[in-house]
Amino acid sequence: MRILIFGPPGSGKGTRARLISRLLKIPVITTGDMLRDEVSRGTEIGLKAKEYMDRGELVPDELVIRLVEERLHRPDCSGGFILDGFPRNLRQAEALDRILGEMGMELDLVLNVVVDPEIVVERLSLRRWCPKCGAIYNLKYDPPKVDEICDECGARLIQRSDDREEVVRRRLRVYEEQTKPVLELYIERGLVREIRGDIPIEEIPREVEEVLKPYLERD
Numbered sequence: 001m002r003i004l005i006f007g008p009p010g011s012g013k014g015t016r017a018r019l020i021s022r023l024l025k026i027p028v029i030t031t032g033d034m035l036r037d038e039v040s041r042g043t044e045i046g047l048k049a050k051e052y053m054d055r056g057e058l059v060p061d062e063l064v065i066r067l068v069e070e071r072l073h074r075p076d077c078s079g080g081f082i083l084d085g086f087p088r089n090l091r092q093a094e095a096l097d098r099i100l101g102e103m104g105m106e107l108d109l110v111l112n113v114v115v116d117p118e119i120v121v122e123r124l125s126l127r128r129w130c131p132k133c134g135a136i137y138n139l140k141y142d143p144p145k146v147d148e149i150c151d152e153c154g155a156r157l158i159q160r161s162d163d164r165e166e167v168v169r170r171r172l173r174v175y176e177e178q179t180k181p182v183l184e185l186y187i188e189r190g191l192v193r194e195i196r197g198d199i200p201i202e203e204i205p206r207e208v209e210e211v212l213k214p215y216l217e218r219d
């Protein structure tokens with residue numbers, strides 16, 4: 001299956017994307033993680049991307065499109081993938097149409113995680129992220145077993161610098177202005193299913209399985 005997942009920052013789309021990835025055995029492609037990796041390795045793309053990310057703005061399209069195009073051509077994507085964080089604006093959506101068209105692929109499903117923006121600001125202040133494997137925790141609702149240490153790989157967890165409140169508010173504005181129109185496009189194509197971002201963490205797997213069921217039965 002080829003899936004996109006949408007939702008404002010802090011909606012829990014990353015958690016759901018990882019769950020779906022495990023469930024369907026398809027890779028999750030998270031542009032935010034890919035960009036953070038470029039930044040930490042100090043690559044040319046990373047050096048350019050950092051200033052935009054620190055401000056909570058979108059990184060220039062050419063850079064992100066190049067990363068995603070290269071990633072989608074790797075063999076592990078041939079059986080499907082879940083894209084988290086891309087496309088973020090209409091130019092990126094056009095680029096994705098072109099890339100998939102050239103590869104003879106079509107999207108199966110677009111998930112939209114719906115959550116009240118005010119919940120997001122609190123949630124993100126409590127979010128911790130594993131820079132090594134990308135696992136996500138919430139200090140109040142989903143803490144790691146050992147303080148500040150990733151359950152999955154043992155690395156030390158960090159708070160992302162763009163999870164500070166003023167940057168979160170900018171990211172929410174960017175989402176409303178630039179990413180919502182992309183969602184409209186996929187609604188018109190009849191691809192969008194909504195999932196709720198405000199349910200307790202233990203209910204997430206059941207909801208995800210529910211929404212994927214018709215597609216799993218079809219295959």
Ligand code: AMP
Pocket residue numbers: 009031032033035052053054056057058059060061064084085086087088092162171
């Ligand atoms: P995220 O982890 O998805 O919240 O992304 C963190 C930051 O990475 C965003 O605020 C942007 O600066 C950048 N970013 C991630 N994905 C994209 C994208 N598709 N296009 C442009 N910038 C992106």
